[in-house]
Amino acid sequence: MKDCIFCRIAQGEVPAKILKADEHVVVFEDIAPRAPTHLLVIPTRHLDSLAACRDVDRELLGHMLATAAEAAREVGLEEKGYRIVLNTGAGAGQTVFHIHLHILGGRPLAWPPG
Numbered sequence: 001m002k003d004c005i006f007c008r009i010a011q012g013e014v015p016a017k018i019l020k021a022d023e024h025v026v027v028f029e030d031i032a033p034r035a036p037t038h039l040l041v042i043p044t045r046h047l048d049s050l051a052a053c054r055d056v057d058r059e060l061l062g063h064m065l066a067t068a069a070e071a072a073r074e075v076g077l078e079e080k081g082y083r084i085v086l087n088t089g090a091g092a093g094q095t096v097f098h099i100h101l102h103i104l105g106g107r108p109l110a111w112p113p114g
Helices: 005-010 055-074
Strands: 018-021 025-029 037-043 082-085 101-105
Touching: 005 025, 005 037, 018 055, 025 055, 037 055, 055 082, 055 101
Parallel strands: none
Antiparallel strands: 018 025, 025 037, 037 101, 082 101
8 A cells, every 4th residue: 555654664655663574564663662672563464453464364364473582582572471452443552553572571571452
């Protein structure tokens, strides 16, 4: 999508601090971090949200989660723990309508999260 900021980051049109990327996903630092470590995992293909995903997207969703675990390991979050968040819809806090995972860590995270 031409006006989607995450599509533009995935295509290299908008600069971001990218930690890793492959043909399916991009991992980069959030510009408004909510924790000392706050990374985003986005697919290179546009999907509005988890609600827009279908059976054909299962492999991509698994790849996003596996990549999130790799990224968390690479930035040293594995030992102390981290949280993966996926907001779906405006009522859940989704502000960019391109599916993405948040990787949060580097401090104790409270429960419940809302």
